[in-house]
Amino acid sequence: MNTPLLERITFNPKQCGGKPCIRSMRIRVTDVIELLAAGLTPDQIVTEELPDLELEDVTACLLYAAAKRNHPVLQAA
Template structure:
């Protein structure tokens, strides 16, 4: 089992590739693409079947990355 740090290393951002959006392992599949598929009801195994070059750890990495992006304090203006 990979640690969170190793999972997050699977998420890459390259200037000019996919609009500099986060991708999986330098490929042209964006984190947002996988999140959209999951949100539409696709199961991880279905995604892996449609994208055989992805691995289960990639989907875990996407979910961890998304969770980390939203785990920040929200400050209210006084």
């Protein structure tokens, strides 16, 4: 899946242990996913919890997580 939204997800081995972050900030994709799992809405995340984010960042996190979970599984014959 190649979408411009996924370009918001960045990797830097010197930042957050190389974990995927949002737009080179020290906000990890997992931080956003955990907030969503805790019941916060995307609007709450960007207005109350992580005001440096944009709604598109939250969508990018979801797309990234979905792409990672949907990887092909190879089985030995």
